[in-house]
Amino acid sequence: MSVSKKDVEHVAKLARLGLTEEEKELFTTQLSSILDYAKNLNKLDTKNVPPTSHAIPMKNVLREDQVIPCTNTQDIVANGPEIEDNMFKVPRIME
Amino acid sequence: MSQYEIVIGLETHAQLQTQSKMFCSCATKFGAEPNTNICPICTGQPGTLPVVNKKAIELAIKTALALNCQIESQSIFARKNYFYPDLPKDYQVSQYDRPLATKGYLEIEVEGKTKKIGITRVHLEEDAGKLTHQGAARIMGSEGSLVDYNRTGTPLMEIVSEPDIRTPQEASAYMEKLAALLRYIEVCDAKMEEGSLRCDANISIMPAGTKEFGTRTELKNMNSFKAVEKAMVVEAERQEEIIEAGGKITQETRVYDDTTGTTSSMRSKEEAHDYRYFPEPDLVPVEPSQEWVNEIKDSLGELPAERQARFMADYKLSNYNAALLISDKVMANFFEETIKLNNNAKAVANWLVGDITAYLKEQKKSITEVKFTPVKLAELLELIGKGTISGKIAKTVLLKVLESGQSVKEVVVESGMTQISDEDELVKVIAEVIKNNPKQVEQYKGGKTTVIAFFVGQVMKATKGRANPGLVNKLLSQKLA
Numbered sequence: 390m391s392v393s394k395k396d397v398e399h400v401a402k403l404a405r406l407g408l409t410e411e412e413k414e415l416f417t418t419q420l421s422s423i424l425d426y427a428k429n430l431n432k433l434d435t436k437n438v439p440p441t442s443h444a445i446p447m448k449n450v451l452r453e454d455q456v457i458p459c460t461n462t463q464d465i466v467a468n469g470p471e472i473e474d475n476m477f478k479v480p481r482i483m484e
Numbered sequence: 485m486s487q488y489e490i491v492i493g494l495e496t497h498a499q500l501q502t503q504s505k506m507f508c509s510c511a512t513k514f515g516a517e518p519n520t521n522i523c524p525i526c527t528g529q530p531g532t533l534p535v536v537n538k539k540a541i542e543l544a545i546k547t548a549l550a551l552n553c554q555i556e557s558q559s560i561f562a563r564k565n566y567f568y569p570d571l572p573k574d575y576q577v578s579q580y581d582r583p584l585a586t587k588g589y590l591e592i593e594v595e596g597k598t599k600k601i602g603i604t605r606v607h608l609e610e611d612a613g614k615l616t617h618q619g620a621a622r623i624m625g626s627e628g629s630l631v632d633y634n635r636t637g638t639p640l641m642e643i644v645s646e647p648d649i650r651t652p653q654e655a656s657a658y659m660e661k662l663a664a665l666l667r668y669i670e671v672c673d674a675k676m677e678e679g680s681l682r683c684d685a686n687i688s689i690m691p692a693g694t695k696e697f698g699t700r701t702e703l704k705n706m707n708s709f710k711a712v713e714k715a716m717v718v719e720a721e722r723q724e725e726i727i728e729a730g731g732k733i734t735q736e737t738r739v740y741d742d743t744t745g746t747t748s749s750m751r752s753k754e755e756a757h758d759y760r761y762f763p764e765p766d767l768v769p770v771e772p773s774q775e776w777v778n779e780i781k782d783s784l785g786e787l788p789a790e791r792q793a794r795f796m797a798d799y800k801l802s803n804y805n806a807a808l809l810i811s812d813k814v815m816a817n818f819f820e821e822t823i824k825l826n827n828n829a830k831a832v833a834n835w836l837v838g839d840i841t842a843y844l845k846e847q848k849k850s851i852t853e854v855k856f857t858p859v860k861l862a863e864l865l866e867l868i869g870k871g872t873i874s875g876k877i878a879k880t881v882l883l884k885v886l887e888s889g890q891s892v893k894e895v896v897v898e899s900g901m902t903q904i905s906d907e908d909e910l911v912k913v914i915a916e917v918i919k920n921n922p923k924q925v926e927q928y929k930g931g932k933t934t935v936i937a938f939f940v941g942q943v944m945k946a947t948k949g950r951a952n953p954g955l956v957n958k959l960l961s962q963k964l965a
Contacts, residue, residue, distance in 0.1 A: 403758055405567060442560050442763035448771045454502045454539035457509035459523035466519050475518045476616070476630035479569040483626075 391428070392420040488689040488727075490720045491697050492649035493604075494712075496662060498641045498672040499611065499680040500543045505637035506610045507534030507577065507767070512639070518632040526610075526637035528573030534766055536561075540608060540639040541770060543671040544584050545780050547641060548606040550669050550787055553588030558771045559607070561764040566757075569631050570612040578609035578642075580761040584770070590645075590665070591789060592657045593807075601658055602646030611638040641672070647686065647697065652716035656709045659683060663709075664811045668788045676708050683712060688733070689723045698723070699733040703747060705740045715740040719747050791816060799829035808837040814851055815841075818858055825862035828869070835861060839879055843886050855889030863892040872896070874903050876949055905952040907959065910943070913951070914963055917942045928964050936960055 394417045401408045401416075408416065459465075471478040505512055508525035525532040548555055562580035588603035613633040617626035643662065649655050663674035663681055674681040688700035703719055706712045719740075723733055738747040786794075788810045795806040795816075809816045815836060822832045840861075844851060864882060867873045873881060873896060884895045896902055904910060917939055918925055928935045936957070943956045 399758075403565075403760070443765065443768055445768070447768040448558075450535060450768050451538035451541065451770075452509070452535045454504050454537050455509060456504045456511045458521075459510060462520055462522050465522055465524070465527050465529070473630055475520075476632050477519075477569075479629050479631060481626060481628055482569060482615075 391424040392417055396420075486720075486724065487692055488720070488724055489692045489694075490650060490652070490716065491647050491688050491690060491700075492652075492655050492716060493647035493686045494645045494649065494655060494658060495684045495686070496643045496645075496659070497611075497682045497684075498547075498643065498666055498674065500540050500639040500641055500671055501673065502537055502539045502543070502639050504537060506537055506540055506608070506639040507637060510637065516634055518630075519634065521634040522636065526572070527633055534577070534764075536767060536770065537639060540641075541584070541772065542780055543639075544606060544608050544641050545772060545777060546669055546784060547643070547666065547671050548585030548588065549777075549781050549784060550665055551585075551588035551590055551603045551606065551643070553585035553603060553606055555585050555772060555777050556583065558582060558769050559584045560769050561608075561767040562761045563764050564609075564759045564761055566759055568612070569629060570615050570633075570636070572613065572633055572636060576610060576612065577764050577767070578761075579607035582769075583607035590658065590661060592654060592661045594651070594653050594657050599648075599654065601648045601654075604644040604646050605642075606644075607642050609640050609642060611635050611640045652713045652720070655685065655716050656713035659712050660709050665788055668810070668813045669784060670813075676706075676711075679707075682707075685712070685716065685719075687716060687719050687723075689720055689727070698727075699735050701733065701735065701747075702737045703740055704737060704750070705742075707742065711740065711742045714742070714745060715747065718745055722747060795819075799823065799833070801829065801833050805833045805837050808841070809833060812850075818851055818861075821858035822861045825858060826865045828865055831865055831868075832861065835864070835882070839882055840886070843883065854886055856886055860885055860892050867892065867896065871905060871952060872902050874949065874953065877903065880949075900950075902950065903952050904947055904950045905955055907955065910947075910951055910955060910959055911963075913943055913946050914939075914956070914959055917946065918963060925964065936964070939964070 394413055397408070397413050397417050397420065401413075466472060466475060466477070469477040499512075502512055504510060505521075505526055508523050510521045510523050510526055513521065525534050545555055559579060560582040561577050562582075563575040564578045564580070565575045567574055583605040585606040586604065588606070589600045590603060591598055591600055593599075613631050613636040616630040616632070618629060619625070619627035645658065649658060659676070659681075663676070666672040666674045666681070672680060676682070683706055685703040685706070686700045687703060688698040690696060690698045701719065701723070703715055706715045719738065726733060734749075737750045739750050740747050792803075792806045792810045795801045795809065796803060801809070809819050819829075819832060819836055822836075823829050826832060840851070840856070844854070847854070864878055864885070867881075868875055868878050881892060881895050881899075884890070884899065885892055888895070890898075921939070921942065924935050924938055928939075939960050940953065940956055943951050943960070944953070
């Protein structure tokens with residue numbers, strides 16, 4: 390298996406996901422099978438192929454430094470579960 | 485002298501002076517109402533597409549060139565993944581293995597010695613939002629926090645130094661030199677106290693004369709140049725104590741507290757940082773053309789170090805005065821404008837770095853914010869040169885000119901502060917002084933000639949400092965003989 394249960398627990402923790410024991414087992418098997426399948430790509434000779442960071446061959450997509458104010462900032466703020474003085478209120482960060 | 489050598493590398497974050505944010509068109513202006521300079525892009529709404537601000541790239545290239553860096557032919561933005569309330573997207577767009585520029589250096593001067601500090605890299609990223617902690621002065625112990633995303637997405641330039649810095653003095657010298665450079669080339673206003681320039685330090689100690697670095701700690705929260713130096717001192721001392729006691733340094737992030745002058749561990753709930761960087765798929769690579777880079781290079785003009793050397797060679801200024809003038813481009817320009825009108829370069833420099841700078845500091849203003857011009861400074865020097873006013877009176881005149889914005893001549897005439905060089909007038913004052921101080925006259929005649937200073941003082945007092953001191957001395961000697 391290319392993924393261990395420990396890997397799954399680590400990734401879940403980084404993603405702030407709480408998994409049950411059954412889910413951990415299930416995802417360990419599923420993620421392993423996905424990665425094993427992806428390993429088929431290793432059969433290809435990529436010695437002369439540069440690593441791909443982007444799917445499309447584009448570069449230098451830039452915009453001018455110009456301010457265009459957003460008109461619906463209140464809609465964004467309205468998404469917050471708790472708002473105080475137009476700021477998003479979040480629970481205690483450090484224990 | 486400690487038997488340990490300190491090894492320091494600094495990571496500096498500079499807010500770039502752009503109008504709009506790094507990847508969206510929101511304003512970067514400071515001081516707006518909370519969450520008014522935000523948009524779907526910088527708050528990470530699904531389906532939005534960020535686009536790179538051309539000006540930010542230009543300013544970073546400008547900086548990199550001024551730091552003698554190599555501009556990379558291709559640079560790539562990457563996502564740095566972590567959770568924190570000031571980061572709405574849950575990743576920060578930064579650059580990782582393909583930064584904008586690498587391998588430069590900055591020359592600093594400490595105790596008259598020049599030293600090259602290597603620059604590892606210069607890259608671009610976005611700033612995070614601002615947190616206000618509730619129920620406590622800082623994050624520890626607070627009940628909750630309020631988040632303002634106005635700052636989120638402001639262009640930040642990270643400049644990473646090599647671990648070439650060996651003393652706390654070198655660390656603050658590096659920061660001051662870097663800040664002056666950033667201001668000079670107009671990419672960042674570089675105010676540490678206001679957070680437009682921030683710095684983190686990696687610091688370790690090793691037995692003097694050895695080559696292998698010890699375990700380092702990362703220090704945060706140094707909000708002034710002085711604090712950088714102080715933090716390095718106390719952290720090096722803390723590490724030395726631990727090692728001397730047979731202990732080991734833990735690799736960790738520590739926070740410096742300027743009020744107590746101590747560092748403390750920033751306990752992290754996380755296991756080792758695992759940012760899972762990967763190329764940002766929404767932003768295509770940046771490949772600055774040689775033509776563009778050359779254009780930016782041409783726009784740089786004379787760099788501060790070159791200009792300082794020229795001031796010292798051409799105008800015979802001291803290293804100190806030249807450095808002070810150069811630390812503010814507007815001041816340096818003011819200096820050169822003034823000496824076109826009055827070629828006494830040393831005097832011009834002295835007035836600028838002396839009384840004028842002192843006044844501006846006190847008023848917390850820049851020279852552009854007061855009604856003072858090179859013409860006025862030249863006028864002042866001309867009046868001193870001609871003996872119309874004394875150097876001492878000139879200080880008073882200058883203050884009035886700075887405060888009122890009037891011309892030098894106006895102030896001098898209005899307040900009757902011209903120097904008295906009229907012998908008849910002075911003779912009258914001197915006669916009065918001699919009459920009123922018979923005891924001192926006795927002393928003088930008895931051979932204690934140093935009393936003459938007392939008489940000069942009395943004459944100055946009587947004329948409110950306006951008497952020509954050379955003339956007073958001469959006349960006094962005659963009258964007392």
